Amino acid sequence: MTALLSLQNVQAYYGSAHILHGLSLEVQAGERVGLIGRNGVGKTTVVNTILGLAQLKGGQIELGGRPLLRPRPYHAAQGGVVVVPQGRRIVANLSVEENLQLGAAVGRKGPWTLPGIYQLFPILQERAHTPGTALSGGQQQMLAVGRALMANPSLILLDEPTEGLAPVIVDQLAGIFNRVADQGTALLLIEQNMSLVARVAQRYLALAKGAVVAQGPVENSHAGLKRLEEHVMV
Numbered sequence: 336m337t338a339l340l341s342l343q344n345v346q347a348y349y350g351s352a353h354i355l356h357g358l359s360l361e362v363q364a365g366e367r368v369g370l371i372g373r374n375g376v377g378k379t380t381v382v383n384t385i386l387g388l389a390q391l392k393g394g395q396i397e398l399g400g401r402p403l404l405r406p407r408p409y410h411a412a413q414g415g416v417v418v419v420p421q422g423r424r425i426v427a428n429l430s431v432e433e434n435l436q437l438g439a440a441v442g443r444k445g446p447w448t449l450p451g452i453y454q455l456f457p458i459l460q461e462r463a464h465t466p467g468t469a470l471s472g473g474q475q476q477m478l479a480v481g482r483a484l485m486a487n488p489s490l491i492l493l494d495e496p497t498e499g500l501a502p503v504i505v506d507q508l509a510g511i512f513n514r515v516a517d518q519g520t521a522l523l524l525i526e527q528n529m530s531l532v533a534r535v536a537q538r539y540l541a542l543a544k545g546a547v548v549a550q551g552p553v554e555n556s557h558a559g560l561k562r563l564e565e566h567v568m569v
């Protein structure tokens with residue numbers, strides 16, 4: 336089966352700083368994968384390399400079997416891979432609805448349209464004409480996920496989506512991520528919150544020093560959680 340996203344032996348840099356050292360990973364259609372590791376190991380750099388924001392200097396990236404020779408942010412979206420960035424990056428002077436429409440502008444045509452997003456997130460419909468940045472942190476995260484879905488991706492890369500959010504909101508987002516995945520969109524969940532990874536991911540990849548150092552199935556149990564936590568504890 337052709338992977339939605341494949342990185343093989345990727346070497347990536349910011350200027351002269353060498354961050355990813357031979358990193359390889361694959362995500363197949365419909366999969367839910369957790370990408371974990373301590374602060375600074377290179378998780379966001381994986382996303383940045385796919386988007387062309389870090390320099391790819393070795394190895395190969397493929398989207399749906401097609402090589403990504405010169406990565407650019409819109410190439411990923413057109414290839415069916417959309418990022419929900421760390422910090423959400425809601426556009427301040429646009430309304431909730433305009434932020435959602437922005438997602439459709441960069442992506443592909445497909446089943447996700449405004450009515451579907453509003454069905455998934457009724458609060459976004461209630462607040463459709465509010466400035467996006469006036470929403471609470473949890474609602475902004477829903478908006479960021481809704482905006483990603485509007486691009487009709489096959490795979491969403493979620494970069495620390497629950498950072499700074501209260502546990503009750505994290506629980507709500509866990510349900511949302513599972514619903515999105517149940518509707519067929521694959522997820523690569525970059526997270527420090529291992530209880531969320533245990534509830535959403537089917538398998539994990541652990542990074543250290545810019546490479547994958549461990550991987551395996553995720554077990555949503557006490558022992559499974561402990562195993563994940565070993566990879567993020569300082």
Ligand SMILES: Nc1ncnc2c1ncn2[C@@H]1O[C@H](COP(=O)(O)OP(=O)(O)OP(=O)(O)O)[C@@H](O)[C@H]1O
Pocket residue numbers: 349352354372373374375376377378379380381
């Ligand atoms: N623009 C940049 N220029 C130079 N170095 C950078 C840049 N952005 C990040 N780095 C460095 O690259 C390394 C990997 O950072 P990255 O953000 O990918 O880590 P991370 O695993 O996502 O960590 P976190 O959980 O803290 O977000 C770190 O040492 C960081 O200081």
